[in-house]
Amino acid sequence: MNIGLIGSGAIARYLLEKINKEKHPALAIKCILVRNREKYQHLEAKYGVTLHTDREAFLASDIDMVVEAANVETVRTLLPEVIQKKDTMLISVGALVDEDLLEEAGRLAEAHGNKLHLPSGAIGGLDLIQNAKAFGNLEHVELITRKPAHSLTDEVLTEEKTVFRGKAYEAIEKFPKNMNVSIILSLAGLGIRETDVRLIADPGIDKNIHQIKLSGGFGEAELTIKNDPLPENPKTSALAALSIIGTLERIEENIKYGS
Numbered sequence: 001m002n003i004g005l006i007g008s009g010a011i012a013r014y015l016l017e018k019i020n021k022e023k024h025p026a027l028a029i030k031c032i033l034v035r036n037r038e039k040y041q042h043l044e045a046k047y048g049v050t051l052h053t054d055r056e057a058f059l060a061s062d063i064d065m066v067v068e069a070a071n072v073e074t075v076r077t078l079l080p081e082v083i084q085k086k087d088t089m090l091i092s093v094g095a096l097v098d099e100d101l102l103e104e105a106g107r108l109a110e111a112h113g114n115k116l117h118l119p120s121g122a123i124g125g126l127d128l129i130q131n132a133k134a135f136g137n138l139e140h141v142e143l144i145t146r147k148p149a150h151s152l153t154d155e156v157l158t159e160e161k162t163v164f165r166g167k168a169y170e171a172i173e174k175f176p177k178n179m180n181v182s183i184i185l186s187l188a189g190l191g192i193r194e195t196d197v198r199l200i201a202d203p204g205i206d207k208n209i210h211q212i213k214l215s216g217g218f219g220e221a222e223l224t225i226k227n228d229p230l231p232e233n234p235k236t237s238a239l240a241a242l243s244i245i246g247t248l249e250r251i252e253e254n255i256k257y258g259s
């Protein structure tokens, strides 16, 4: 599968290392859409990719899938155009808090015969949530995220501090670089207005920790993911990049596990 990337930061570099440098048997990143060619010029020789600054040329190139690893704002701006032309995978899923954008993307995907893939990112358990939801058997979903204090605030903390408590749609507005997980959890589960979120700055940890609590007619579940951050961007968990690779690998499989 030939991939076109949008974004050249921590997640993109991880994908370039694992897919192009280590030569993935089924995946290849062919090109990257950038805003600043000079800044990222060195990636061309290092990873054998072509840089584009022109969107149309990027989308017209020989790629099967566009993978976004940029930011929420870029998804808001580019998704309607990209999904008309290519199968698309987003990691900045927080943009889909905008229900009009989500509806438009679904409509355009169907009209143009393309698919929109939304990996689970830095969390897991979306299969469980979607199964529990069947026939109204999911009643409550809560996400408690703890990140190293310095990645959430400039304040010097000596003990943990809740920096946000509310619903998922408010969490992503206030923390667009940290709360994408709250939106994928909402979209799989009870929605952006029904999913409770707490975000804690913790000076005593060096991992990004997501605790998910579910309850309803199916019973109860709790899941905790203790993520190693990516060195290039400690706000971002390595699992988010792995979830892109895992989802890409599973697309073509004939046997689907837990899906």
Ligand SMILES: NC(=O)C1=CN([C@@H]2O[C@H](COP(=O)(O)OP(=O)(O)OC[C@H]3O[C@@H](n4cnc5c(N)ncnc54)[C@H](OP(=O)(O)O)[C@@H]3O)[C@@H](O)[C@H]2O)C=CC1
Binding pocket: 006, 007, 008, 009, 010, 011, 012, 033, 034, 035, 036, 039, 069, 070, 071, 072, 074, 091, 092, 093, 120, 121, 122, 123, 176, 177, 178, 180, 181, 184, 232, 233, 235, 236, 237, 240
């Ligand atoms: N779903 C999930 O669970 C998770 C989602 N994320 C999200 O993934 C995204 C990427 O994370 P990460 O790699 O750590 O971020 P970084 O900040 O390390 O990198 C972002 C990259 O995107 C580029 N970029 C921004 N806007 C555009 C644009 N319009 N066109 C082309 N490139 C653009 C930046 O380039 P430039 O140098 O030009 O600014 C930069 O190279 C973020 O939105 C993050 O919040 C992260 C972790 C988990």
Ligand SMILES: O=C([O-])CC(=O)C(=O)O
Binding pocket: 121, 122, 176, 177, 178, 179, 180, 181, 182, 208, 227, 235, 236, 237, 238, 240
């Ligand atoms: O990487 C993480 O742990 C979560 C994250 O930043 C996000 O959801 O935006």
